[in-house]
Amino acid sequence: MDATMGLQLLLVAAGAIGVAAVARRRGWPAPLILVAAGLIVSPLVPPVPLEPELVLYVFLPPLLYSAALESSYLRLRDAKRTVGLLSVGLVLFTAAAVGTVVHLMLPDLPLALAFALGAIVAPPDAVAAVAVGRRLGLPRRTLTVLIGESLFNDATALTLYRVAIGAALGGAISIWEGLGEFLLAAVGGVAIGLVLAFAFAWLFRYTRDSLVENTLMLLIPFAAYLAAESVHASGVIAVVVIGLYLGNRMHLQGFGTRLVSTAVWRVTDFLLEAIVFALIGLQFVTVTEGISGYGAWEVAGYAAAVLVVTIVSRFVWVFSVTSLIRLVRRGEPKTPAGQRLILSWAGMRGVVSLAAAFAIPPDVPARDRALLLFLTFTTVIGTLLIQGMTFPALIRRLGLSSEREQYEDRLAEAAAQQAALDAGVAELERLIAQEGEPDEIQAQVIGNLRDKSWRRSLSAWERLGGGTSHGGAETPSALYRRLRRQMLQAERQVFVRLRDERRLDDEVLREVMAQLDFEEAILERD
CATH class of the missing domain: 1.20.1530.20 (Na+/H+ antiporter like fold)
Known part of the structure; x- marks a missing residue:
């Protein structure tokens, strides 16, 4: 060439x-x-x-x-x-x-x-x-x-x-x-x-x-x-x-x-x-x-x-x-x-x-x-x-x-998510029992894990209804995603401002931005 x-x-x-x-x-x-x-x-x-x-x-x-x-x-x-x-x-x-x-x-x-x-x-x-x-x-x-x-x-x-x-x-x-x-x-x-x-x-x-x-x-x-x-x-x-x-x-x-x-x-x-x-x-x-x-x-x-x-x-x-x-x-x-x-x-x-x-x-x-x-x-x-x-x-x-197929897909996904999350929570309970009584900080971590599993399960079933409750109002998961996305945007602005003020290096900025991007990607999937 x-x-x-x-x-x-x-x-x-x-x-x-x-x-x-x-x-x-x-x-x-x-x-x-x-x-x-x-x-x-x-x-x-x-x-x-x-x-x-x-x-x-x-x-x-x-x-x-x-x-x-x-x-x-x-x-x-x-x-x-x-x-x-x-x-x-x-x-x-x-x-x-x-x-x-x-x-x-x-x-x-x-x-x-x-x-x-x-x-x-x-x-x-x-x-x-x-x-x-x-x-x-x-x-x-x-x-x-x-x-x-x-x-x-x-x-x-x-x-x-x-x-x-x-x-x-x-x-x-x-x-x-x-x-x-x-x-x-x-x-x-x-x-x-x-x-x-x-x-x-x-x-x-x-x-x-x-x-x-x-x-x-x-x-x-x-x-x-x-x-x-x-x-x-x-x-x-x-x-x-x-x-x-x-x-x-x-x-x-x-x-x-x-x-x-x-x-x-x-x-x-x-x-x-x-x-x-x-x-x-x-x-x-x-x-x-x-x-x-x-x-x-x-x-x-x-x-x-x-x-x-x-x-x-x-x-x-x-x-x-x-x-x-x-x-x-x-x-x-x-x-x-x-x-x-x-x-x-x-x-x-x-x-x-x-x-x-x-x-x-x-x-x-x-x-x-x-x-x-x-x-x-x-x-x-x-x-x-x-x-x-x-x-x-x-x-x-x-x-x-393919509307019928899409509904059946969401139904199958919700059931599979529920079974997978039940297995994850069971494994968490097994680990807790194996490691003994958690201290205060460990209890907070465990609570966060349980809360995340609950949100993912709820989100999978809510997708069957298109993201709205029976009354047409925003579902808890949709509300969580919307508010968390706005929070992530505010956090990004702080990191960029600190970089512009030369209080944060560009390499560090890229690392934290990647972490926030991954979280937002998870929000889109959930």
Whole structure:
């Protein structure tokens, strides 16, 4: 990477963060606003190249790893059949449908390149859909399926893409050879992911340092991706496997590691996603300049056809497969039509498709390569803007909500909190009996501990009522939190004033402010 490209990326990052900040403040879907902003700005600024290696080796691993860390292994396991049908079956079906239609429209284009385009546009990127769905309260199972699909579908698509490109460049590859390459990539990715997961889990047992552990976690996705890709296995699957494994064991880490990890990955996700979606829009001029030998309306027709086939293929697969499963398995519960419609419409494509198109080897004829890149770009932009912009309205129209799930979550949390606090109080009573009669100061400490347990128990049950009592008045826990937050703010002002008066060192100020911040964080959780 030269200095010019580095400066371009820095400017893109700064602009993307600014646009994303405005979108977040307004409650708009930031990924879609970033794409639209990139499209508008693209003709006005120098071309910003989208390097495939930058996307696949720098942006993709940490984004996949972060999503896997936050995913529920247990929920994904429950939805494994649906996730598998989407991340493998739907990708193959879409690639075949798009490849067939492109070959019929462009018979002069090699069949292998037509199927390569199908593999490129086949995998959806669920970042935008999940962001909107979470904000509007989609049911948990639907979100789990979307997240699981996005975690695994890239591996299927990228393997199929490699096979198709290899065939286009003169390597005669049979179906069985292609299947063998896919199995090698999948099995190898799982094996490497598990080996690294066990190794890092063992290492974390002995570090016990939140700074060291989170620094290692920043390196893990790159290590897993590179290790798998170096032996022609799936780096995507390796990263997802290790992320799911370590995420499921995060409770074994220290509280400091968990607190820091949450902050680190939120910042990382925000920065990388902002840059990625801005880069998508900024490719407008680059992908349109290389088109030659086709009329404008002709190319527009090809682009519209690929976009329509890509969108319709998902509808056909989701509705037909769910109906077929119910036909074969009589006792299978019926998937609500609204949920199937949401899954069908949540097929926005993303930067992995663009990176794969930019990575088409220069050995492919320039005219064909430019056309494939343009068709990929229009499919990505079309799905993001058409489906992405209408996705919130569709969710509201269908009335899908997770309110019942949220209530059940609060009820389960309150019961679990009560059981855990009862165990904590029992352990406290055991220690008191073991250590003998406490003196006055010890009795105050013990009283404070009992009082804190009582407040936490009360707070958990109060959340079922939304923080208000039956008469609509402020609950005791809500009152406590409000007053304590105001007290903390007053304490902060005193510490800052003493620092300004040079009666307190900055290092001491940072320490006490951290203590107050942790207490306020606990108040927010309680």
